[in-house]
Amino acid sequence: MILEVKHGYFGYSKGHDLLQDICFTLREKEIMTILGQNGTGKTTILKCVTGILKWQRGQTLINGKSIDSSRKTLKQIPIGYVPQAHPLSFPYTVRELVTMGRARHIGVFSVPSGKDKKIADQAIDEVGIRSIRDKLCTQLSGGQLQLVFIARALAGEPRVLVLDEPESHLDFRNQFLIIKLIMRLVRERGLSCIINTHYPEHALRLSDTTLLLGQHSYMFGKTKEIITEKRVEEYFDINVKILPVPYKDEEIKAFVVLDSI
Template identity: 40%
Template sequence: MLEVIDASFSYERMDVFKNINFRVNEGEIFCIVGPNGCGKTTLLDCLLGILRLKRGEILLNKRNIKTTSPGETAKQLAYVPQLHEKTFPYSVIDIVLMGRAAHIGLFSAPSSRDVAVAEEALELVGLTSFKDRPYTQLSGGEAQLVLLARALAQKTKMIIMDEPTAHLDFKNELTVLETIVQLVSKTGLSIIMATHFPNHAFYFENNSIDISVALMSRMTFSAVGSPSEILSEDNLKSIYSINAKVVSHRMDNDSELRQIIPISTVA
């Protein structure tokens, strides 16, 4: 579905990343993990067509993203931002309806069909009863789910998420993760996400989702593969400069949930 070939990007004279290659298939989660400032968000902006690569190509369904209009891109690729600054107290349904923008003409407003799609998306994230609540009064977790619903209303087969659980408490974090698992296993959605929590990758692996992890450091992907093989104590030490333990917990259903426990910084 999405293929990135030898991608490089730089601002003026400062290189951000180079020689990145990967592909994401249908029904797969692709997790990009790496320290602050390693260029995760910049890479996502390139995938979305907001920034242009310096070199290399991004093919979305075999078509170069450079020559695809914002409207065309938005029909194939949706985006869930990090929690953003809220300005106007739009109602929740108004926010979700914005996901229909690519399907609505320049001088038109959402039709009753668009409203139906938006309501369906709200139902998928379990927030039907929030429809008429002001968006500004939601908690962080609820707002994140509303943004996810907005992306679902775009009716794309792929969603890009930038730190979907940043600033969320345990319960909200798990709600978001469970919703993602539901969507991926039920609808065959593909998800590309940048995250500061490598443990999420283990969570998805444990829920038998098709998942790859890419470790991003020193301006490129230093390793790509399944969470169990990539998220090793050695790799964590090398990209984050920390000593960490990877422990494993036997779950009730006899599966093993691995988790990373950060211990100390490397002197």
């Protein structure tokens, strides 16, 4: 499955487009990261792709077919959205919340069937949160809640997983666990991923392609070609050094900010 965005425009106020002429392509089993400063519209891109917001001009295509947010396609879009971990109004249990990921497959007047519950339980096992599945979501830590949201997205049986800063608010061990989980899901489920992140080293480690988003311009291409010292300086207005750290057979990229404090 191929997801394409063609000439997407979006702005919250009239006459000012936050996003201008956004174009990118996501192929099967590819991971794409979006990097950029706060307020450049990273989350907005994700919302437009998932159909939460509508492109004001331009479109999202899946396998060459345009999707808009009409009811029929809204149900069929095989995109799972993982929002940033946020507090819930009602203390649902983990299982109840994950089962809600089945909503697009459940009729308006129906309740989840045995099959829906089974798929939800599988998703819970897949992200490894079986031990907390009867707990209340309000009693979970940020990292656990993030895993619950990922399980909920998986329960919808998506082909593309869209994650909004999945590793923010987490300690570095949990950040690493989330990234490992995403890599595993892409491998095992054959998913494609779009991930917003604030960590260039995560992007370097994780993604095939990267969209670097600035105030008025953006760049899209292979991650290794996009995330360079010069580009980061240009888009983040800060001096950095990217250092290779050899470990076993791999070469891991470390990211150091040089500017004096």
